Amino acid sequence: MAKLELSGIRKSFGATEVLKGIDLTVEHGEFVAFVGPSGCGKSTLLRLICGLDEITAGQMAIDGELVNDVPPAKRGIAMVFQSYALYPHMSVGDNMGYALRLAGTPREEIRARVEKAAKVLRIDSYLDRKPRQLSGGQRQRVAIGRAIVREPRIFLFDEPLSNLDASLRVEMRIEIARMKDRLGTTMVYVTHDQIEAMTLADKIVVLNAGRVEQVGSPLALYNTPQNRFVAGFIGSPRMNFMRLGAPGQGGRYAVAGGSVLVPQGLAATPAEIGVRPEHLELVPLDRPHALEGVVTMTEHLGSDTYAYVTLEGSEDMLVVRLSGENAVRRNARTGVAFDPEMAHVFGADGRTLASARPVALEAA
Amino acid sequence: MFDLSSTTAKVVFGLALLFIGFFLFFPLYWLVISSLKGNAELYQIIPTPAPVMPTLEHFANAITRGKLPMYLTNSLITSGASALLVTVLALYAGYSFAKYRYFGRQPVMLFMLSAQMFPFGLLLISIYPMMSSLNLLDTQLGLILSYIVFALPVSTYMLYSYFAQVPDELIDAARADGASDLRIFHTIVIPISIPPIVTVFLYSFMWSWNDLLYSMTLIVSDSKRTIGPGLLLTYLNEVNSDWGGAMAASLMASAPIVIAFMFLQRFFIQGVTAGAVK
Incomplete structure (x- = not known):
């Protein structure tokens, strides 16, 4: 158990600066996940x-x-x-x-500690085997066991589940969650899998190009992303972005397939709005206050159906998440609506200008 | 495309193999049968394809009357010691080139490899005065040290390419576990590198064992002579040419290498292919 404090951390390899000043505090017993695209510097950190x-x-x-050296x-x-x-x-x-x-x-103590950790991880019957005689999941347990045995103040995980197949990954994720509850040790976890980050972490750090984009609880990042990058990175399928046209009267902006009313008095000129797939819905064409488009593609997952809608006068597709089995006809014209509370407004520099503020839909 | 499974192809390949095989194995065959022939049969104008009256007298003579056992022992000492020296040096040099980044790493490695590009005879010209000034002429130590030139460059490169494949995460894990650099090398890297190490040892042993030129030049006293010059000077000198004895002694001299390869060929093949296929 320990508190970890980073201030102004920079890392260069030759002339390339990989980390450009990271400030971060990981509290005692906290589980922090680093997420970000490949090359963002999360593993380097x-x-x-x-x-x-x-x-x-x-x-x-x-x-x-101070532990620099x-x-x-x-x-x-x-x-x-x-x-x-x-x-x-x-x-x-x-x-x-x-x-x-x-x-x-002392030898005796090593044996006792190894056996104790092995029992917890259910690998106690393999202690005499060589790693090559184990399955992927068992090797993962040994790797975790090797860390546990040392009784460290801080655990670090570098994408520990990425080499496992999907079902095993879920199993090990639950295992790690239980380990976190049991040990209560400070943990830092690097992953590119946001489901792992969302489910395991107390706090998520979103990194991009060597900088921290946002730090917050999983739901804070989901509900109030501070910028377009975080908004697009957290959530799956990713948030839909709609470019705003020239401003009209009273905060009215043209978008593909219709127009929207953006709250006035924002810090900067709005450039884009973003709505998550789960906050969009397909509505009949005759309904006022909806955007218009054509269903180009559908994906049926059983629990959900994803409809890809190409808006009128645009090449981009919006992903709409419909719950359950949903018989959407392909190539059908449809209306798309969203709850104004759930829309986000971004400025030209990508900063979030408004989250959860009404963005009203206008008729096409 | 050329069909490898057709009858014509099989015949062509078979003939080609026979042709190559003849050049590879006929001398060996001749060595074996000549060593088993009696002197009368050996010096016939028209040679017999197989010994009519096989005899082991040449072998018995070589062991009892000649100095073969002494030459063999000398060779074992010099080849063994130089192979050990080469392996140890190549281990550290190869690991350093593979896993550390420092100024001059690549030039030094290229410089070392370039030694392999000179004919060994040429190198001997500079080694001779060096050994002379160090008072190491006509000593086994001098011979052992000069044998390094045969195998060290290639051995270093072989181990370098193997070590380059050892995953960095493995080394990082050991560092995180608290092991020092040397400790990591000795307790993690070397134990997982046994096949290439055996390969390098055998390779350099073979080079020194087969040497004639260096030993003939650097060693003068008969008591320190190694097997190559020993055989030559005993059996095929100005006054006599005992072919039967030479054949029997040569056969016995090549035995250690053949036996070593038989036992260690599994490692040798693993070691040679380790660089190519992961």
Whole structure:
């Protein structure tokens, strides 16, 4: 258990700056997920926290103690790697006990701690096997076990579930959630899978191009994204964006398939509105206050149906999420409406100008 | 396209293999049968294709009367020691080139590999005065050190390409577990690199074992002679040419290498192909 503080963290590889000043506090016992597109620097940041790479500038402290120059093993941190990185020539038990052996822990204590962790992870019957004799899920457990045995102050996870197949991933996700409740240790988790981030994390850090875009609880990020990037990154399928045309009278703006009323008195000129697929609905054409378009494609998932609607006078498609099995006819003309409370307004620079403020739909 | 399974193709390939095989194996065959022929049969004008009266007298003579056991021991010492030296040096050099980034890494590696591009005879010209000034002429240590030139560059490169494939995450994991750089190399990297290490050891052992030129030049006293020059000077000198004895002794001299390959070929193949196919 520990508090982790990062201030002004920068990292350069040669002339390329990968992290451009990260300020972040991870509270005692908190589960924080780093998400972002590939190359955003999330794994680099995790490596810096672990101590595998040197920090170019900025300060990192664990429980108030500056750890910039403290070697990995002395930081009280354990990391679970994406490829598991199990030592292939050692048995499962030796893999889990390696760090303790290096630290000079008495043999008896190593055995007791390894056995205890193995029991919790249900790998106690494999302790004498080599990693290659285990399945993917079992290897993942060993990798987690290797971290648990050290009883670290902070756990780091680098995309730990990305090498598992879908059903196993769900199983291990639940396992990690239970581990988080049981251990109560501070955890930092890097993932590109936002479902993992949304379900596991107390706090999500959205990174983009070496900068923090937003930090907040999963629902805060979902409901009130601070900018277009976060709005588009969190949520699946992603948010629909509609470009606003020239402003008309009283906050009226033209969009493809109709027009909308945007609240007045915003900090900047609105450029785009965004509505999540689950907040759009298909309505009869004759209904006023709806946009007009054609259903170009449908996807049936059983629990949901996704309708892709191409709006009048536009190439872009809106994704509409309809719950349950829904018989939408392809190529049918339709109206699209949304709850004004659920729309977001973005400025030209991508900043959110208004969330959950009424954006009224006008008739086409 | 050329159909590899057609009868014509099979015949053509078969003939080609026979042709190549003849050049590869006929000398070996001749070596074996000549060593088993009696002297009378050996010096017939028209040679017999197989020994009419097989005899082991040449083998017995080589072991009891010649200095073969001494030459073999000398070779075992010099080849073994130089192979060990090459393997240890190549291990550290290869790992450093593969996993560390520092100024001059690539030039140094290229420089080392370039040693392989000179004929060994040419290198001997500069090695000779070096050994002379170090007072290492006519010593086993001098020979062991000069044998490094045969195999060190290629061995380093072989281990370098193997180490380059060792996943960085594995090394990171050990660092996070608290292991020092040397500790990681010794307890994680070396244990998973046994096949290429065996390959490199065998490869450099073979080079030194087969050497004639260096040993003939750098060693003068008969008591330190290795097997190559030893055989040549014993059996095929100005005054006599005991072909039967030479054949029997050669056969025995190649035995250690053949036996080593038989036992370790599994490693050798793994080691050679490790760089190509993951």
